[in-house]
Amino acid sequence: MDLQISVFLLFVFFTAGHSFSCYECSSVTGSCTGQTVKTCPSGFSKCMSTTTVTQFGGINQKLKDCAPDCANGSMNLGIVGTSAVCCNTDLCNVQDAPDPSTNSPNGMKCYSCDEESCSNTVSCSGSEDRCITATESIEGQSVVVKGCVSKSLCDTRTSVRNVLSISCCEGNLCNSAQSVTQSFLFLCCSLLSFILLH
Template identity: 80%
Template sequence: MDLQTSVFLLFVLFTAGHSLSCYECISLTGSCADQQEKPCPSGASKCMSITSVSKVGDISINEKIKGCAADCASGSMNLGIVRTSSACCNTDRCNVQDAPDPSTNVPNGKKCYYCDGKSCSNTVSCSGSEDRCITATESSGGQTVVVKGCVSKSLCGTTTSVRDVRSESCCEGNLCNSAKSVTQSFLFLCCSLLSFILLH
């Protein structure tokens, strides 16, 4: 066997058998203590970790998600009743740490409008790296659903391939995402938007 063939076969042996490994976990209790290492499927090039805090009235849910992703971005989003923080990396088992708790981010002085299911004239204080305001809409069953809030620049544009989201835009400046809107089924779009960012 000549030298070129030997080098080629050696290269194939070392590169073909290696796929990215990430920790996986889905928890509604706020703890990923039972995370398991899993090999990623073909096409997944990053490991992600998500922390999401939802609060409706007196009910609060702290969710942690970890896994493989085809692509993702690190940043945070505040949609009023839902705050999310994501961390992405591209080496084996690099998502061992949880994404930061978004409710501990320090306010940065920026404000955006958010929707509560009845009105989009509420304001929310942005924090951490949330330097943009977001507006996302979808049409479902003849109704227009609107979600607004604060978002990190790195997450702007990541929602364009969400099946149910018809438009998404980010803007700079306080309250640049306008208060007027038509809104129904608020939580449905909110879940669609978050699931894409979390699992894409």
């Protein structure tokens, strides 16, 4: 009888009141030195850490938070690159995600877009083994972004507000070139949020 009570009490102590926690921070200075511990809301059972680097302005943003789902990998859209690290134990996101610009080229190339066309190419690096094409509706206009992405990030995609389509393909330059006429920076932000938080 005493053994059963002891086992029951141990079970209660180890399961009651335990909540999942992750480090949280957001910094555009390239360092997450002010990170705090955050108790994750219900349904958020993973911790993530991301690093995003832009070519324009040299922004190096770090982000850490709880996530309902996430994946390890990286994405390069030409003007912006991001890497994500996902884990599922308490406070496992203590380390920053690696700088995506330090990944070694892997020989694959994909089309990327600027404000005038989608005929530019970008060299894929690290685990980026797919090409991505995404289309978003911004004020009634279709905006397209293209680039390199890791398979793991393609596999985690779900529906995102204003994003009309996201597709990934295998092989060099498989995300064919096509023209665009609108600025696509808004889509880049939406796409990054989608990839990192879903």
